[in-house]
Amino acid sequence: MAPETRVRFAPSPTGALHIGGARAALYNWLVARQSGGALVLRIEDTDRERSTPENVEQILDALRWLEIDWDEGPISQVERSGRHREVLDDLLARGLAYRTTATAEDVKAYKLEHGDAAGYRGEPSADGEGAVRLRVPDGDLVVRDIVRGDTTFQGRHLDEPVIARADLTALYNFAVAVDDHDAGITHVIRGEDHLSNTPKQLLVYAALGAEPPAFAHLPLLHGHDGKKLSKRHGAASVQELRAAGYLPAAIRNYIALLGWGDLDSETLITTDELVTRFDLARVTRNPARFDEQKLRWMNGRYLRELSPEQLTDELERFTGREGLAAGVAISAEKIQTLADFWPLAGFLYDGPVEDPKAREKWLSSPEHLAALAGARAALEAVEPFDVAHIDTALRAVAAAREVKPKDVFQPVRVAIAGTAASPGLFESLDVLGRESSLARLDAVLSNPG
RNA sequence: GCCCCGUUCGUCUAUCGGUCAGGACACCGGCCUUUCACGCCGGCAAGGCGGGUUCGAUUCCCGCACGGGGUACCA
Numbered sequence: 001m002a003p004e005t006r007v008r009f010a011p012s013p014t015g016a017l018h019i020g021g022a023r024a025a026l027y028n029w030l031v032a033r034q035s036g037g038a039l040v041l042r043i044e045d046t047d048r049e050r051s052t053p054e055n056v057e058q059i060l061d062a063l064r065w066l067e068i069d070w071d072e073g074p075i076s077q078v079e080r081s082g083r084h085r086e087v088l089d090d091l092l093a094r095g096l097a098y099r100t101t102a103t104a105e106d107v108k109a110y111k112l113e114h115g116d117a118a119g120y121r122g123e124p125s126a127d128g129e130g131a132v133r134l135r136v137p138d139g140d141l142v143v144r145d146i147v148r149g150d151t152t153f154q155g156r157h158l159d160e161p162v163i164a165r166a167d168l169t170a171l172y173n174f175a176v177a178v179d180d181h182d183a184g185i186t187h188v189i190r191g192e193d194h195l196s197n198t199p200k201q202l203l204v205y206a207a208l209g210a211e212p213p214a215f216a217h218l219p220l221l222h223g224h225d226g227k228k229l230s231k232r233h234g235a236a237s238v239q240e241l242r243a244a245g246y247l248p249a250a251i252r253n254y255i256a257l258l259g260w261g262d263l264d265s266e267t268l269i270t271t272d273e274l275v276t277r278f279d280l281a282r283v284t285r286n287p288a289r290f291d292e293q294k295l296r297w298m299n300g301r302y303l304r305e306l307s308p309e310q311l312t313d314e315l316e317r318f319t320g321r322e323g324l325a326a327g328v329a330i331s332a333e334k335i336q337t338l339a340d341f342w343p344l345a346g347f348l349y350d351g352p353v354e355d356p357k358a359r360e361k362w363l364s365s366p367e368h369l370a371a372l373a374g375a376r377a378a379l380e381a382v383e384p385f386d387v388a389h390i391d392t393a394l395r396a397v398a399a400a401r402e403v404k405p406k407d408v409f410q411p412v413r414v415a416i417a418g419t420a421a422s423p424g425l426f427e428s429l430d431v432l433g434r435e436s437s438l439a440r441l442d443a444v445l446s447n448p449g
Numbered sequence: 450g451c452c453c454c455g456u457u458c459g460u461c462u463a464u465c466g467g468u469c470a471g472g473a474c475a476c477c478g479g480c481c482u483u484u485c486a487c488g489c490c491g492g493c494a495a496g497g498c499g500g501g502u503u504c505g506a507u508u509c510c511c512g513c514a515c516g517g518g519g520u521a522c523c524a
Contacts, residue, residue: 012524015485047523104521116451131522144459147456158520159501166451172524196453196519219455220517254461257473261462267473284462287517294474306485334486344485409483421485 005037009063009070010077010176012044013055016237017062019290020191021222023255027218028189029068030202030256030278040183041073046175048078062238066248067271072085075183077175084170085271087178088132088163096207097163100123101130107159120159132164134174134203141199146187146216147283153199161200173197177204180213186368189216189280192287216280219259219287236290245318245338250299258288268301300336308332315341321349330427345423348431352418352440362414367403372411374401376441383433390426 011021032039041063044080045051050224054202060074091097100122107120122133138156145151163174170178178189181204195217205212223236241251251272256274257267258259258281269277303311312328327345335341347353362368373396379385382393398408416437429437 010524014524044524050523091461111451118451143453153453161520162522167522169522176524191518193518194524197524199453201466217454222517224460259461261472263463264472267461286455287461289460289475294461297474300487333488336486352475359481368497391483400484405483413484417484418523419484423485 003184003186005031005035006040006184007032007037007189008040008042008180008183008185010044010179010190011059012050013052013059014047014050015055015058016239017059018237019241019255022062022066022068022238023221023258024190024218025063025068026066026252026255027216027278027280027283029070029261030275031187031189032071032273033281034072034278037186038071039069041070041187042075042077042179042183043073044172044176045076045171046077046170051078058239062242066238066244066251068252075179077179078181080175080182081169082177083182084164084175085168088168088170088174091134092132094207095135097132097156098124099128099130099132099133101125101166102133117157119155119157122160129166131162131166132168133160134163134200134207136160141202143195143198143202143215144212145195146214146280147193147219148217148285148320151195153196154201156200157356163200163204168431173200174204177201178208181205181208181210185213185215187216187280190218192217192220203438216283218283219256219285222287222289223291224291224331241295243339245340246295246299247302247314247338249332250295250302253302254295255299258290259284265316268298296336303335303337304332315339324349326431327423329385330423331433334423344421347417347419347422348428352414352416355414357418358414358418358420362410362420363444363448368407368411369445371397371403371408372415372441372447374407375412376438376445379434379437379441380427382434385430387426387430394426412441416440 009025009028011017011025017025027217029039031037043051043056043059045056054075063070078155081261088097092099102120102125104124106122109120110120110122119136121136136155136158138154140156141153141158143153144153161173162171164170195215198215198217202212238251252271252274253269256269257276260278262269262279306314308325308329312325312334315328316322316324317340319342327348328341331341331345334344363372375394378393379390382389394408394412395405398405401408409425410420413422413428414420416422416428416432432440
């Protein structure tokens with residue numbers, strides 16, 4: 001029987017969860033759910049400066065919001081320092097590692113003497129003090145990677161890495177291997193930025209007398225300009241995406257496709273389908289750009305799959321307002337994100353917005369104002385005040401005045417909404433109701449221009 | 450500098466030696482239409498360069514160029 005698949009997501013809590021981290025988390029989650037295995041969450045918090053409880057909570061919060069759940073943890077890496085020390089002492093005792101006071105300058109000097117391609121080889125310090133470096137043999141170190149195939153690193157090019165500080169606290173490349181080994185991790189799925197450091201970790205596994213896990217290094221994500229993803233690229237973190245009005249399901253779908261493609265090129269894939277179809281071996285090897293345009297489109301599709309009740313619920317939570325059902329019903333097909341709703345339909349609740357250009361274009365000429373007056377009279381008389389009858393009444397105004405329907409509709413629209421773009425006009429009037437509609441028209445009529 | 454990875458339409462991708470190089474977003478045009486959208490139809494658009502291997506290379510190999518990552522007593 002094959003061993004249970006155990007994967008892990010191990011963010012360092014240095015701030016928000018970035019889109020790249022979210023994708024690594026998602027891929028791990030997909031593998032865990034698909035295999036019936038377990039996802040372990042570990043917080044790489046050995047950098048005391050940056051690892052605050054707030055930062056940790058921010059990451060957990062982002063994962064929960066994305067509905068990426070974990071089976072074990074969160075495990076704090078610092079809390080495992082006792083075990084790190086134990087392994088460290090063992091390596092020291094066995095001569096697999098040594099303490100040295102050699103500095104970066106010494107490493108540089110070594111290369112000057114032995115050549116740039118020669119990995120640093122040091123000697124133990126006489127007093128037994130200093131940082132701990134791992135012994136590196138000259139042979140090949142091959143990283144078996146599901147995404148990229150085998151990558152061979154030659155030990156002779158590798159500097160003997162510092163695996164613990166002079167105070168004997170563990171450093172990343174050491175701690176990560178010990179922790180993954182102890183947690184029984186079978187697949188390490190993480191960003192490509194870790195690929196070059198993997199041979200060091202392989203050495204730690206070897207020292208532990210353990211088989212290394214399978215690796216899967218994911219291509220890095222870039223911004224729309226091809227540069228490294230950063231604040232300048234708009235919404236780059238999960239919390240920013242959330243604030244921008246995206247749905248977790250849409251984000252999951254979108255980032256799953258950033259670096260992975262199925263045989264059939266379906267674009268809209270439910271999370272359940274992703275769980276069954278995802279395949280690490282099909283992850284691409286080249287970096288992908290995060291392009292918000294496609295996410296926007298995709299989010300619109302997900303928004304429109306929600307029931308009116310669900311959408312209303314989402315929007316009320318997003319805007320912090322209540323009683324939005326009627327406005328939501330007439331706006332659903334016009335928005336791509338939750339954030340699009342209020343600019344489009346907020347006028348229904350808070351009155352017309354200011355848009356001098358629209359007012360200039362549709363409410364300044366005598367013809368338009370006359371049309372508006374005609375519309376006002378028609379709306380006052382229409383009975384009942386519903387979409388179908390408003391429709392008929394306003395078209396009649398245009399016909400009577402022998403102008404295009406648009407020349408009646410747009411002035412009315414700008415009068416009630418303030419802008420030239422809105423949900424359907426008749427629908428908007430219907431939601432507003434007769435009294436409120438007439439009041440808005442009157443406000444313009446009594447104060448034109 | 451050294452080590453490692455990568456390179457198909459503007460973007461995300463399909464293709465695992467023979468394809469009209471397919472799909473999606475974006476863009477352009479059309480239909481629908483009261484605005485904005487949605488929806489539908491159509492269009493534009495790609496294998497970095499140079500060598501090999503092969504009857505035949507986007508696909509395999511080498512070189513170059515370009516991009517990225519690593520090279521911390523960070524993670």
